[in-house]
Amino acid sequence: MEQNIIQNIQFLLAPLAICIILVGIHCYLGLHVLARGVIFVDLSLAQVAALGATIGIFFGYEHHSLQAHFISIFCTFIAAGLFAFARKHERTFPQEALIGIVYALASALVVLVVDKTPHGMEHIKEILVGQLLWVTWSDVLKTFLIYSGVAVVHYLYRHPLIESSFHHKGSVIWDFIFYMLFGIVIASSVKVAGVLLVFSFLIVPSLISSIYCKTIRSKLVLGWILGTILSMIGLALSFAYDFPAGACIVVCFTITPILALILRIRGTS
Numbered sequence: 001m002e003q004n005i006i007q008n009i010q011f012l013l014a015p016l017a018i019c020i021i022l023v024g025i026h027c028y029l030g031l032h033v034l035a036r037g038v039i040f041v042d043l044s045l046a047q048v049a050a051l052g053a054t055i056g057i058f059f060g061y062e063h064h065s066l067q068a069h070f071i072s073i074f075c076t077f078i079a080a081g082l083f084a085f086a087r088k089h090e091r092t093f094p095q096e097a098l099i100g101i102v103y104a105l106a107s108a109l110v111v112l113v114v115d116k117t118p119h120g121m122e123h124i125k126e127i128l129v130g131q132l133l134w135v136t137w138s139d140v141l142k143t144f145l146i147y148s149g150v151a152v153v154h155y156l157y158r159h160p161l162i163e164s165s166f167h168h169k170g171s172v173i174w175d176f177i178f179y180m181l182f183g184i185v186i187a188s189s190v191k192v193a194g195v196l197l198v199f200s201f202l203i204v205p206s207l208i209s210s211i212y213c214k215t216i217r218s219k220l221v222l223g224w225i226l227g228t229i230l231s232m233i234g235l236a237l238s239f240a241y242d243f244p245a246g247a248c249i250v251v252c253f254t255i256t257p258i259l260a261l262i263l264r265i266r267g268t269s
Helices: 002-036 041-058 066-087 095-114 120-129 137-156 158-166 172-193 195-212 216-241 245-268
Strands: none
Touching: 002 041, 002 137, 002 158, 002 172, 002 195, 002 216, 041 066, 041 095, 041 120, 041 172, 041 195, 066 095, 066 172, 095 120, 120 195, 120 245, 137 158, 137 172, 158 172, 172 195, 195 216, 195 245, 216 245
């Protein structure tokens, strides 16, 4: 009995480690996204990254191959440039509208490309919720190194990036740099966790922490703790009841702000 428990824990360690890494970078980026008022930019960029991976598969590359990954990053860079340029023309063309249009376009193109590839439905499922339980320690290391590089750039240039997001004083160049770094993270995240889980990691911890905390540091700490706990609960439920891990964690994450809203309404009534 004890041996089975130890084996189960060992099996879940790599998926949990990748979840903690994802929460770490996405919670911080989520604060930027909320400050910019572009809530669905993550979903849009994630779908663009998924389109890139789908194009790679169409040309014969494996889903987790380096070639497919670079195609995903290239596609997100194109979208990043478009979003950065559009921010300066907000009055003429609302950025949120453009984000929705890009999401719809990428989603439709994914369907068209998948229709011409073998095992298309399996690819669609992996795009949405990923294959979290089959993450290896090699995946964990590669993801950690990529995110560490992005985190270093964010730290070195934190002042102009924070000014651009939180005080709306940035230039097109800094907007593009932000979205470019964001695209690198999203392309790597979607490959591991899928579109829906990436969106949940980005928005939920940062949203909940923004309700209860004032400073960026306190928001990050609460967001990281909350995201880690929800990831552990989702993985445990997935393993115990044989649910798809990605979908189970998405439910745990997305139901949390709904419950928080209900409790807040009851507390003020």
